[in-house]
Amino acid sequence: MSGHNESILREPLITGRDITYGKITSDILEPVENKPNKAWWIGFIAALCGATLWLVAVSYTFWNGIGAWGLNKTVGWAWDITGFVWWVGIGHAGTLISAVLLLFRQNWRNSINRSAEAMTIFAVICAATYVVSHMGRPWLAYWVLPLPNQFGSLWVNFNSPLVWDMFAISTYFSVSLLFWYTGLLPDIATIRDRATGLRRRIYSIFSFGWNGNVKTWQRFETVSLILAGISTPLVLSVHTIVSMDFATSVIPGWHTTIFPPYFVAGAIFSGFAMVLTLLLVARKVLGLENYITMFHIESMNKIIILTGSIVGVAYITEFFIAWYSGSEYEAYAFVNRSTGPYWWAYWMMMTCNVISPQLLWFKKIRLSIPATWILSLVVNIGMWFERFVIIVTSLHRDYLPSSWAMFYPTWVDVSVFVGSIGVFFTLFLLFLRVLPSIAIAEVKMILKSSSEQEKLKQIKEGHLDKTYVKEYVESLEKFDSVKQEDYAKI
């Protein structure tokens, strides 16, 4: 709004020719205001089947106890905690995109933050169900809260990382929810003002009476900035504390000081992979190519290379330190990991997390939607195996060779995991139907500064440096939503 134009060297964040404020609203609300299409129904029914499976498996677990799982005396944590850490990790991209990228003034976050935050919330819900269902007596789940001694249990042990984790996850969930919902208010008001009848009434309740006057917007921006400021250390603290569940123990393979940064990098890595998995499909099905452009996809791929490489360095460092420490138990844990009975899980993790993401250094792969989508799935698989390797291979051969054991999942283990994916997708697909999947107001903010049409206007005015314009036009070649022939004559 300041009258200064954004540098022409920056890629456009909104493509297309005749984008107006009204068109942004209609484009983004298209899936919310119309009946769902066939693709949505197919996805939703499949997800609902998964959610039903989850319900069956979790009910079975509650009824029979966690003996229904494949755990044994040696391997006391396996698929449950693997699933928990996997989901919490996925839940990290949303807040990272909405908070960290806001602080760094990365405007490309504006069109992906809403769905990424929704994903965060649903992933943390899935993670929380694991925590509750692995407790054995889930109806006493409230015992993790600090309750007075007269209540039946003792005060919780505040020195325990599991208690820290309870505080971290519940703070993370509730703060993410607040951040997300506050950001949604103006967009819910937009739906409300375009709707009629019962729909208007319902959206009216949820819009909290938002009317978009000056004071509300001014304070809204203050609130967003402060929430971003506090969510940034929060998101880093959550996975740090999750890693302390392992790192503060004395189990070789877990007792590692590198865990906090390594877990945080892994979480961002898997979170961005999940964002890509979802958005590449949503972009196509919902027709949002003008708002989620190839630039967004490439930027996310770059973050995946960076965090994937950090994770790779962490794996190698861990291995080196296991040898360099001179501790034979530590060294054995790592040799066993890579060459023992679970060697396939270890190499699965190494391939999926360290080797295959390096393919993204090639521009062709980074800009190919099918390749990116497949790699994002590969990363998700790799990150599941990472947690499995850390948890199961460190436990299954403990200090006493007579108690060495293997872990075999039962149908309940598998169903809880597959089902939790169903729960996640059910929630996400419902979200796409009832709430705008892109932050409408935030996209409108960058229309005047960073859209393709605005930059084209500047080029046509002709006051720009020719070499810069040439570079800009070249950068547009990667966009699948830009009509290249318009630039042929420039």
Next chain:
Amino acid sequence: MSNIKYILGSFGDPEEMLHGIEKLQENNIKIHDVYTPMPIHGIEAKLGIKRSRLDVLAFFCGITGTMSAFALIYLTSVVDWKNNIGGKPAFALPDFIPIMFELTILFTAFGLVLSYYASTHLFPGRAPRVMDLRATDDRFIIAVDAQLNAEHSKIDGLLKDAGAIEVKHNERKYISYE
């Protein structure tokens, strides 16, 4: 006196709307409020809206959170009910830090957002006080109180000159009650 309550200038472009605000102010016409579909930077200075003090409040909420967490942990596990955990000292400050940090964030976020909702009167089910339904879509609305400013045709002219797409004369303040 006519029964027109509010004059609304409906703009399609934020720059033109800012221009409209300047025009009205040059002519000493008081602006009731401005409704926009997105935040417009620089508008609060023009309308003389003071800087929000929510940041100060957020700080104190945070401090309260830190103190509450420390008090909770200290009073339970150091004063009230010491547990002997491997003979280690009960007052283990480093172990308290994660929860103190988390509660700082929790109190800041809730204190900040709930005060924001309270101060701007946002709560579930509140009747939306909307003057123009397109203010949340693609129009930038300047509202002028017609009872306080008598020269209606002059206001119309100023708004039109600044680039208003349409100028409305509303007989009711809010239209969204029906």
